[in-house]
Amino acid sequence: MTLADLDRGKRAIVLGYSDVVEPSTARRLFDLGLAPGVEVTMIRRAPLGDPVIFGVGDYEIALRGVQARCITAKPAD
Amino acid sequence: MIALHAERVAADPQAVRWVVPAGSLPAGRIHSAPGRLGELLADGSLSAGLVESTAVWLWLRDDLSWAAHGTAVQAALRAALDVPNDWIIEPAPGEVLARVTTDLLDGSVGDFIRSHGGSVSVQQMGPDLVSVQLGGACEHCPAAGQTLRSKLMDELRRRCPDLTEVDRDGTELTLALGSGRG
Amino acid sequence: MGHAHHGGGGSTTANIGLKRFAVVGSPNSGKTTLFNALTGLHAKTGNYPGVTVARFEGRTRVDDRDTVVVEDLPGAYSLDPISPDEQIVVDVLDTDQHRADQHRADQHRANHRSVGLGVPDALLVLLNATTLRRSLGLIAQVHQTGLPICVVLTFTDDLARRRGRLDIAALTRALGVPVVPVVAGHRDGVADLRQVMAESDSWSTPVVAPPTDPAEVTAWIESVLASCDYQVPEVDHRTRRIDAVMLHPVIGTAIFAVTMFLFFQTIFTVAAPLQGYVEAGFGWLGDLVAARVHIPWLSGFLSQAVIGGVGSVLVFLPQIVLLFVLIALLEGTGYLARAAFLMDRVMARAGLEGRAFVALLSSVACAIPGIMATRSLPSAKDRLATMMGAPLMTCSARLPVYILLVSILLPAGSRIGPFSGRGVVMFALYLMGAVSAMLVAAVFKKLSSRGGPVLPFYMEMPPYQVPRLKNVAAEVWTAVSAFLRKVTSIIMTATVVLWVLLNLPLRGDAEMTAAGVDTGSETAVAAYVIDHSYAASVGKAVEPVFAPLGFDWRINIGILSSLAAREVFVATLGQVAAAENPEEPAAALTEMRVQDGPQAGRLLFDAPTIAALLVFFMYALQCMSTVGVMRRESGSWKWPAIAFGYMFVLAWVLALAARTVVAALW
Numbered sequence: 001m002t003l004a005d006l007d008r009g010k011r012a013i014v015l016g017y018s019d020v021v022e023p024s025t026a027r028r029l030f031d032l033g034l035a036p037g038v039e040v041t042m043i044r045r046a047p048l049g050d051p052v053i054f055g056v057g058d059y060e061i062a063l064r065g066v067q068a069r070c071i072t073a074k075p076a077d
Numbered sequence: 078m079i080a081l082h083a084e085r086v087a088a089d090p091q092a093v094r095w096v097v098p099a100g101s102l103p104a105g106r107i108h109s110a111p112g113r114l115g116e117l118l119a120d121g122s123l124s125a126g127l128v129e130s131t132a133v134w135l136w137l138r139d140d141l142s143w144a145a146h147g148t149a150v151q152a153a154l155r156a157a158l159d160v161p162n163d164w165i166i167e168p169a170p171g172e173v174l175a176r177v178t179t180d181l182l183d184g185s186v187g188d189f190i191r192s193h194g195g196s197v198s199v200q201q202m203g204p205d206l207v208s209v210q211l212g213g214a215c216e217h218c219p220a221a222g223q224t225l226r227s228k229l230m231d232e233l234r235r236r237c238p239d240l241t242e243v244d245r246d247g248t249e250l251t252l253a254l255g256s257g258r259g
Numbered sequence: 260m261g262h263a264h265h266g267g268g269g270s271t272t273a274n275i276g277l278k279r280f281a282v283v284g285s286p287n288s289g290k291t292t293l294f295n296a297l298t299g300l301h302a303k304t305g306n307y308p309g310v311t312v313a314r315f316e317g318r319t320r321v322d323d324r325d326t327v328v329v330e331d332l333p334g335a336y337s338l339d340p341i342s343p344d345e346q347i348v349v350d351v352l353d354t355d356q357h358r359a360d361q362h363r364a365d366q367h368r369a370n371h372r373s374v375g376l377g378v379p380d381a382l383l384v385l386l387n388a389t390t391l392r393r394s395l396g397l398i399a400q401v402h403q404t405g406l407p408i409c410v411v412l413t414f415t416d417d418l419a420r421r422r423g424r425l426d427i428a429a430l431t432r433a434l435g436v437p438v439v440p441v442v443a444g445h446r447d448g449v450a451d452l453r454q455v456m457a458e459s460d461s462w463s464t465p466v467v468a469p470p471t472d473p474a475e476v477t478a479w480i481e482s483v484l485a486s487c488d489y490q491v492p493e494v495d496h497r498t499r500r501i502d503a504v505m506l507h508p509v510i511g512t513a514i515f516a517v518t519m520f521l522f523f524q525t526i527f528t529v530a531a532p533l534q535g536y537v538e539a540g541f542g543w544l545g546d547l548v549a550a551r552v553h554i555p556w557l558s559g560f561l562s563q564a565v566i567g568g569v570g571s572v573l574v575f576l577p578q579i580v581l582l583f584v585l586i587a588l589l590e591g592t593g594y595l596a597r598a599a600f601l602m603d604r605v606m607a608r609a610g611l612e613g614r615a616f617v618a619l620l621s622s623v624a625c626a627i628p629g630i631m632a633t634r635s636l637p638s639a640k641d642r643l644a645t646m647m648g649a650p651l652m653t654c655s656a657r658l659p660v661y662i663l664l665v666s667i668l669l670p671a672g673s674r675i676g677p678f679s680g681r682g683v684v685m686f687a688l689y690l691m692g693a694v695s696a697m698l699v700a701a702v703f704k705k706l707s708s709r710g711g712p713v714l715p716f717y718m719e720m721p722p723y724q725v726p727r728l729k730n731v732a733a734e735v736w737t738a739v740s741a742f743l744r745k746v747t748s749i750i751m752t753a754t755v756v757l758w759v760l761l762n763l764p765l766r767g768d769a770e771m772t773a774a775g776v777d778t779g780s781e782t783a784v785a786a787y788v789i790d791h792s793y794a795a796s797v798g799k800a801v802e803p804v805f806a807p808l809g810f811d812w813r814i815n816i817g818i819l820s821s822l823a824a825r826e827v828f829v830a831t832l833g834q835v836a837a838a839e840n841p842e843e844p845a846a847a848l849t850e851m852r853v854q855d856g857p858q859a860g861r862l863l864f865d866a867p868t869i870a871a872l873l874v875f876f877m878y879a880l881q882c883m884s885t886v887g888v889m890r891r892e893s894g895s896w897k898w899p900a901i902a903f904g905y906m907f908v909l910a911w912v913l914a915l916a917a918r919t920v921v922a923a924l925w
Contacts, residue, residue: 024341025715031336032717033393035477043499047508048604051613053720058389058423058492060720062600064607067715078474080482083467084432093466096433096486147467185428 001075003034003054004068006042011076014038021070029071033057039076079158083147086134087183091124093143094180095133095151101158102128103166104173104237104254111163113153123150128166129173130237170254175201177236178209178229178252186232190225197229202251211248226250277318278327279377280456281351283401284385285394286334286637287719289413292443293385294331295733297452307347307376313634313892316377321457330377338400342714343639351376352404381407381459383452388418388425388440389492395480398434399469407462409455412440417722423492433483435465444727498593498722505597515601518589522620523689525581541570560758563837568754568830572659572746575826579655580739582624587734590617591726599718609701610708612636612716615645619696622652626885627745628738630892638714640707643893647902648700650885651878653692656825660876661688663829667849668869692877699905745824745884753823754830757816760794761834785838790854808875808914809868811853821881828876870921871914878910 006012016036017026033056034040041055051062079098086092107126109115117123122141127134135150137143143150157164178199181187190197194214202208211225226245234240237254244251284290298317307314315331332351333344340346384401386394401408410430418425431438437455441448455462470479505511545562552558589595598620599613606616614635622629629649633642653661665681673680766788768778776787789795797819798812805815813835821828832848840847851863880886880903889899 022713027339028336028341028715028717030473031339031393031396032719033390037477044502044506046506046600046604047512048601050604050607051600051716051718053502053506053600055494057392058421058494059393060498062603062718062720064603064716067717070715078478080478080485082433082469082479082482082486083435083465084486085435085463085466096482098482098485143466148470151467151470184432 001073002069003040003042003063003071003073004052004065006040006054006073008042008044011039011041012073013076014040015072015074018070018072025067025070029067032061033059034061034071040073079155081151081155081158083143083151084132086180089136090143091137091139093135093137093147093150095135095154096131097133097158099131102133102161102164104128104130104168104170105166106169106172107133108165108167110157110165111160112156114150114157117150117153122146127169127173127176129177134176169204171201171203171205171207174207174237174240174252174254175199178207178233181229181232181236186229189228193225195225197225205253206243207252209250209252211250278325278381278459279330279379280327280381280383280459281330281332281377281379282383282385283332283348283352283397284334284411285336285387285390285397287390287721288334288385288387288394289441289443290331290334290385292730293383293411293413293441293449294329295730296441296443296449297329307894312344312347312639312894313631319453321453325457327456328377329383330379335397337397338403342637344637351379352382352401352406379406381409381456381462383409383411383456385411385413388412388415389421389423391425391489392480392484392491395483396476399471399476399479402465402468403471407459407464408436409452409459409462410434410436410438411452412438413443415440416442417495418492421492421495422490424488424490426487429487430483433486435463437462444729495722498720501723502597502720505594506600511597512601515598518594518598522582522585523623525578525585538574541566541574544570556762559762560755563830563834564755564758565751567833567837568758568827569746569751572656572750572824572826572830575655575658576739576742578658579624579742580735582655583628583735583738584731586621586624586628587731588726590734591724591731593721593723596718596720600720603716603718607716609697610704611641611645611700612638613718615641615700618645619649619652619693619700622649622654622696624655625738625742626650626652626654626882627741627888630885630888633892640704641714643898644700644704644707646889646893646898647703647905648696648698650880650882650902650906651692651696651699653689653877654825656882657688657692657876659826659829660821661685661873663832663848664864664869664873667864668866688873688877695878741884749883750824750827750830753820753827754834757794757820757827757831758834760797761789761792761816761838763793764791766791782839789835789838804911806856808871808911809858809865809918810872811856811863813851814863814868814872818875818879818881821876823881823883825876825881828881866925867918867922871918874917875910875914878906878913880906 001012002018003012003014014034014036017029029035034054038056043053043055043060045052049065051064052068053060053062054068079101081095081097084094084096086094105128107118107128110118110126114123118126122138123135124138125134125136133154135154137146137150182190182197182199187197190211195211196213198210198212200208200210209229229250230240230242233252239254241253242250243253282290282294294315294317297319299319312333317329317331318326319329320326330351332348335345335348337345338349338352340349382401382404384398386398398408398410412425412427412430415425415427427438427440439448439452439455441452470476505514545566548558548561548566552561586595589598595617599617601613602616603613606612615633617635618629618632620629621632626649629652630646633645633649636642636645662685665684669680669684671681675683766784771778771784771787774787777783794816795812798815801815801819802810802812805818810818813832816835817828817831820831836845836847836851839851848864849862853859853861853863886899886903889902890896893899
C-alpha cells in the first residue's frame with residue numbers, strides 16, 4: 001500500500017520508498033519527516049483531486065499523487 | 078536502535094554522561110561490560126564507569142580526549158547496551174547518589190541556589206549515604222532553606238526515583254537510595 | 260513564501276574584517292523574520308554566483324562596539340543537497356576540515372571569496388520548536404562543518420499554544436551548544452541572541468559529535484527529545500477548522516474565487532475615489548504652476564515634464580499600495596499557501612506548481628515583487644520559467660496606457676451587450692495578459708526540463724496566523740518604496756529627458772517664417788519645434804520598424820521612451836498633444852493625423868492602430884526596473900536579455916496580427 005491509497009482521516013505508518021524513486025526524491029521525503037516508522041494521517045484532498053495534505057507529526061505537508069505513490073506504508077491500526 | 082546521546086559534565090572534561098533509556102541497566106559502579114566497551118574498561122582507556130537510572134557515566138583516561146575517541150566509545154556503548162545481562166555492576170548507591178547530586182548542583186539547581194545567595198556542598202558519607210550541606214543565605218533563613226531543599230529533592234528524585242531522606246539537621250541533609258541503610 | 264527582502268546590489272568587499280554569521284534553517288523555520296529582526300530593513304540583496312538563488316546579507320550590532328555581518332542562507336531541509344539552494348548552503352558551509360592548519364584555512368577562505376562566497380565564522384541554526392523531531396536532523400549534519408553553532412529556537416509560542424512542551428535548559432545540555440529561544444515580534448529574544456552572538460568565541464560545543472548515519476541520527480533525536488520532556492504539540496485545531504472551510508471542495512473554491520474577484524476589483528472600484536483625489540491634487544499643482552510661473556519654458560518644463568510625467572504615474576499609487584497591502588495580508592495569514600494548494604493542479608498542467616500562481620498574482624500589482632516572489636519556488640527551473648512569464652501579467656504600469664488608448668477607442672457610454680464597452684475591453688486585456696503569462700511560463704519550463712532530475716513537489720502548509728502588522732508594513736513598504744524609486748529616478752529622468760529632446764533644438768523666427776509658420780501663434784511654434792526636434796528625428800529614424808504596425812514618429816517616441824517605464828508613454832503623448840492643443844490635449848490625440856507617407860491624412864489613433872498599440876504594450880518588456888530585478892534574481896544578464904528579446908518579437912508580431920484582424924473586422 002502507498003500513501004496515495006489512504007482515505008480521508010485514515011492513518012498509516014511509513015515503511016519506505018518504492019524502488020523506482022530517484023534517490024534525491026527519497027532523501028527529500030525523508031528530510032521532510034516522511035521517514036520509515038513515522039505515522040501519517042491523510043487530512044484532505046484538493047478540490048481538483050491533487051495535491052493531498054498529509055499530517056506528519058506536528059505539521060502538514062501537501063504532496064502530489066505521483067509523490068504519494070512513492071511512499072509505501074501500512075495501515076496504522 | 079537504542080536511543081542515546083552524550084552530555085558534557087561541568088567541571089570534569091574527562092567525563093561524559095551518556096543518556097540512555099531508563100531502566101536499561103541497574104544502578105551502580107561498572108565492574109565490567111561486554112564487547113568493545115569491556116575491552117576499553119579493561120585496558121584502562123576508560124578509567125571508570127557508573128550507572129544511574131537514566132544514564133551511564135564514563136571517564137576517559139587523562140591523556141585521551143573525547144573529541145578523538147567519542148565516536149568509538151559511543152559505538153561500543155551502543156553494542157554493549159544490546160546485551161544488558163552481560164554487564165557486571167556493583168551496587169554503590171552512595172557513589173551514584175553523590176555523583177548525581179554533584180551534577181545537579183553544578184548545573185541548574187546549583188545556579189538557582191547560588192543566585193539566592195546560598196552555597197551548597199556535597200559529601201559522600203560511607204558507601205550508602207550522601208550529605209548535602211547548605212550554607213550562605215540558607216543558613217539564616219529557614220524559609221529559603223525549605224524552598225531550596227524541596228527544589229533539590231524534586232530534581233534529585235526525578236533522576237533517582239528511589240531517593241530517601243534519611244535525616245535533616247538544620248542545613249544539613251543526609252540522603253540515601255533505596256530503603257536507606259544506615 | 261515571504262518576499263520581505265529587498266534592497267539594491269550586494270557586495271561583501273565592504274564587510275571584510277567583520278565577523279560573519281550565517282543563518283541556517285529549513286524553510287518555514289522563521290529565518291526571514293529573524294533575519295529581518297537582526298538586520299533591520301538594511302539588508303543587501305544580490306545573487307550567489309552563477310545561480311538563480313537570491314542572497315541576503317546584512318549587518319547588526321551585537322554589543323556596544325561590535326558590528327557583525329549576518330548572511331541569511333537559503334532554506335535547506337538537509338545538507339544532502341537536491342536543489343541549487345541547498346547546494347549553496349553546502350558550498351558556503353564547506354569549511355576545510357583542517358581548519359587547525361592556518362595556512363589551509365586562509366587558502367580556503369581565499370578560494371571561497373574568489374568565487375564570491377563568504378566564509379562564515381559562526382552559525383545560527385534555526386530550529387522550529389513545533390517540528391523539532393524533523394529539525395534536529397539538520398543540527399546533526401551542520402555539526403560536521405566544524406563551525407561554532409548557536410541554536411535559535413523559534414515558534415516556542417506556537418508550541419505552548421498547542422500544548423506542546425519543551426525543557427529548553429535540558430535541550431541546551433543535550434545538544435551541547437547555546438540555545439536561544441526567539442519569538443517573532445518580541446524583542447527580548449533577539450536582544451538575548453545578540454548578546455550570545457557577541458560571545459561566539461566561547462560557544463560550547465558538544466562533547467561528542469552527533470552521529471551522521473541516518474539510523475543513528477534518528478535514535479539520537481529520540482534520546483534528545485526524551486531528555487527534554489518534549490511534548491509534541493497537538494494538532495493545530497484552529498488551522499484544521501479553518502482549512503475545513505477554506506479548502507472545502509465547494510465552499511473553499513467559492514471563497515477563493517471571491518477573493519480573486521475582490522482582488523481585481525480593488526484595481527478599479529476601490530481605488531478609484533482615492534485616485535480622484537490624487538488627480539485633483541496634481542491638477543491643482545499644475546494650475547498653480549501655470550498661474551505663478553511666468554517664464555514660459557520653465558512653466559512648460561514644470562507642468563509637463565515634472566508634474567505631468569510624475570503625476571500621471573503617482574495617480575496609481577493608491578491602487579498599488581492597496582494591492583500590496585492585500586497581498587501582504589493574504590500572505591501573513593497563511594492563505595496564500597492555501598491558494599497555491601487550490602491552484603496546483605491547474606498550474607501543473609503548465610508544468611509549474613501552485614506557488615508559481617502566487618508569484619504571478621503578485622505581478623498584477625507590479626512585476627518586481629512578483630519576480631521576487633519566485634524565491635518561494637524550490638525548483639530553479641520553475642523560478643526561471645515563472646520569471647519569464649511574470650512581466651506579461653497586466654501590471655499597474657500598463658493601466659495608464661490601456662486607459663488612455665481605450666478611452667480614445669471607445670466613447671464613455673459605449674456598451675457591449677449589458678456591459679460597459681471599456682470594461683469589457685479592459686477585462687479582455689487582463690485575461691489575455693494572464694493567459695499569455697501562463698503559456699510563456701509553460702513553454703520555458705518545457706524547454707528547460709530536458710535533462711536533470713525533476714524536483715518532487717511538496718509544500719508545507721503553515722498554520723494560520725494573525726498577520727504581524729510589522730511584517731505586513733515592512734513588506735508593503737518594501738514594494739512601495741521600490742515603486743517610488745522607479746517613479747522618481749527612472750520615470751522622472753525619462754520625462755525630463757524627453758521634454759528636453761522634444762523642445763530642442765530651438766528654432767529662430769526667421770527659420771520658422773521661412774517654413775510658413777505663424778510665429779505669433781504659440782501653438783504653431785510649439786508644433787513646429789516638436790515636429791523638428793531631436794526626438795522627432797529619432798522617432799522618424801525608427802519608422803521602418805514600426806511602420807507596418809501603423810505607428811508614426813510620435814508614437815515611436817512614445818514607445819522608445821516607454822522602454823524605461825510604460826507610464827512614460829502617457830506622459831510623452833501628453834507632451835506632444837499639449838504642444839498641438841494646450842487647452843485640450845485629449846482632443847488633440849483623437850484628432851491627430853498621420854502627417855506624411857502613403858497613409859497621410861488618416862487618423863493616427865484609429866482602431867487598428869490602437870489595437871496594435873494595446874497588443875504591443877501587452878507583450879513588450881518596457882520596464883528597466885523589471886530588467887534590473889530579473890538580472891538580480893537570475894544572476895546574469897542572459898535571462899533579462901532573452902526576456903526582452905522574445906517579448907519584443909512577440910509584441911511586434913502579435914501587434915501586426917491584431918492590426919490586421921481589427922482592420923478587417925472593425
